[in-house]
Amino acid sequence: MITDSKSGNGAQISSGENVAARPNAIAVDHIVKKYGDFTAVDDVSFHVKEGEIFGLLGPNGAGKSTLIRMMTTLIPITAGTAHIAGHDVSKEPDAARRAIGVIPQALTSDLDLTVQENMNIYAKLYDVPTSKRIAAVAELLELVDLTKWKDAQTKTLSGGMRRRLEIARGLVHSPRIFFLDEPTTGLDPVSRVAVWEMLMNIKASRNLTILITTHYMDEADRLCDRIAIVDHGKLVALDTPPALKASVPGSNVIEAQFLNASADWEERLHSLINVTSVQHEGAGMYRILTGDGSRTTTELVEMAVKSGVSVKSLSVQNTSLDDVFVHYTGRQLRDELVKAMGYVMPPRPGVQP
Ligand SMILES: Nc1ncnc2c1ncn2[C@@H]1O[C@H](COP(=O)(O)OP(=O)(O)OP(=O)(O)O)[C@@H](O)[C@H]1O
Numbered sequence: 001m002i003t004d005s006k007s008g009n010g011a012q013i014s015s016g017e018n019v020a021a022r023p024n025a026i027a028v029d030h031i032v033k034k035y036g037d038f039t040a041v042d043d044v045s046f047h048v049k050e051g052e053i054f055g056l057l058g059p060n061g062a063g064k065s066t067l068i069r070m071m072t073t074l075i076p077i078t079a080g081t082a083h084i085a086g087h088d089v090s091k092e093p094d095a096a097r098r099a100i101g102v103i104p105q106a107l108t109s110d111l112d113l114t115v116q117e118n119m120n121i122y123a124k125l126y127d128v129p130t131s132k133r134i135a136a137v138a139e140l141l142e143l144v145d146l147t148k149w150k151d152a153q154t155k156t157l158s159g160g161m162r163r164r165l166e167i168a169r170g171l172v173h174s175p176r177i178f179f180l181d182e183p184t185t186g187l188d189p190v191s192r193v194a195v196w197e198m199l200m201n202i203k204a205s206r207n208l209t210i211l212i213t214t215h216y217m218d219e220a221d222r223l224c225d226r227i228a229i230v231d232h233g234k235l236v237a238l239d240t241p242p243a244l245k246a247s248v249p250g251s252n253v254i255e256a257q258f259l260n261a262s263a264d265w266e267e268r269l270h271s272l273i274n275v276t277s278v279q280h281e282g283a284g285m286y287r288i289l290t291g292d293g294s295r296t297t298t299e300l301v302e303m304a305v306k307s308g309v310s311v312k313s314l315s316v317q318n319t320s321l322d323d324v325f326v327h328y329t330g331r332q333l334r335d336e337l338v339k340a341m342g343y344v345m346p347p348r349p350g351v352q353p
């Protein structure tokens with residue numbers, strides 16, 4: 001089992017302060033969720049320090065939303081415990097709820113209300129006093145760059161703007177811990193980057209602890225201080241993005257496409273110097289992990305020339321979180337990503353993303 005002994009180690013947040021000394025904002029210990037005979041979350045443990053951005057990364061059905069629902073008191077825990085801001089969610093759900101803001105996976109803002117009305121309703125639900133509400137709503141709309149849309153009906157917003165509204169709405173009662181379940185799924189690339197930048201700003205300005213789920217590797221890599229990789233309900237790896245990458249044998253990835261490759265080509269690629277793994281991705285495309293990108297590339301090209309195999313394309317990169325995922329799960333996250341990305345929201349004419 002992956003343990004969380006390195007909690008906070010190496011995660012240096014902005015000032016260079018060692019995060020390990022901070023109190024836990026979230027402590028999940030041996031948590032299990034069963035639906036009948038099916039185990040959706042299987043003995044998962046991790047601790048998130050105050051002020052961290054912590055990512056749960058995994059494919060569809062990995063158990064990310066189930067974990068969030070248990071931590072945020074929405075569904076009962078089958079076994080194990082979750083403490084939020086020091087409160088056991090099973091024993092003190094109201095105290096835990098007061099400390100958190102939650103952005104669920106599905107969009108939930110009311111389409112018939114204006115942006116500002118959606119904010120106000122939440123503020124009232126959370127009993128934010130009127131004197132504070134007006135300033136809080138204005139400040140948050142500014143933070144997510146929606147001030148000029150405050151009187152627009154929510155149904156006229158693009159997907160990215162609606163997501164930004166929901167993020168602002170989730171902060172209206174000044175929570176200390178913010179849970180976001182796939183905040184960028186279905187957004188076009190420009191809107192995704194806008195949401196990332198916004199989350200970084202929010203984190204910097206409000207000293208929030210953020211737990212975010214995603215199946216976008218680049219998002220996890222860029223945003224998160226530490227990442228837990230979840231697969232089939234189990235925690236398979238947990239560390240900072242650089243440490244996760246360093247834990248995979250091989251430091252470079254060569255992606256190459258060949259024409260007329262022989263049946264034993266994969267085996268022959270594997271025998272090249274410093275190569276630690278080879279994946280055939282179909283259509284003559286191979287992904288090769290190596291400890292020495294330039295040396296392996298030279299050998300690879302020489303072997304191809306000698307064997308009468310054409311190199312159609314070739315690129316050498318540093319190891320990515322994709323490789324980390326393959327290393328720990330034996331599968332590619334990207335296969336599942338393609339399905340998940342089936343719907344990409346088109347940009348709306350005349351509306352900024
Ligand atoms: N209410 C339920 N009853 C039975 N099974 C459930 C229920 N909710 C979730 N599951 C199952 O638990 C597993 C984990 O689901 P969960 O929604 O947590 O995955 P996820 O990682 O959030 O996936 P996605 O990326 O698609 O949102 C899945 O196999 C799902 O079918």
Ligand SMILES: [Mg+2]
Pocket residue numbers: 064065066105181182
């Ligand atoms: Mg989910």
